[in-house]
Amino acid sequence: MxxxxxxxxxxxLAAFLICSITIFTGSGCSILRKDKQAVADKKKEEAxxxxxxxxxxxxxxxxxxxxxETKKMMKNTRKxxxxxxxxxxxxxLFKTKCD
Numbered sequence: 001m002x003x004x005x006x007x008x009x010x011x012x013l014a015a016f017l018i019c020s021i022t023i024f025t026g027s028g029c030s031i032l033r034k035d036k037q038a039v040a041d042k043k044k045e046e047a048x049x050x051x052x053x054x055x056x057x058x059x060x061x062x063x064x065x066x067x068x069e070t071k072k073m074m075k076n077t078r079k080x081x082x083x084x085x086x087x088x089x090x091x092x093l094f095k096t097k098c099d
Contacts, residue, residue: 063071 063074066074
């Protein structure tokens, strides 16, 4: 029968701590490091967001510079484009779909 004493408990605790530290450092501390791909994705996302904000700002400024007739023409073109870009729908059971 094994009698547990304070000395045995201390040795068990020390062995447990050493094993825990070995497992943690054996993984290369990958738990603490961020994934390189995640960092690159985040940078790309921020760059895309900044570029789209700059584009939107430039587009709004461009539209403000136009005269009244040009603005009207741009509005009509936008409406027509929405109409023409809608996908064709089937109008019968045996008709082929136009793409």
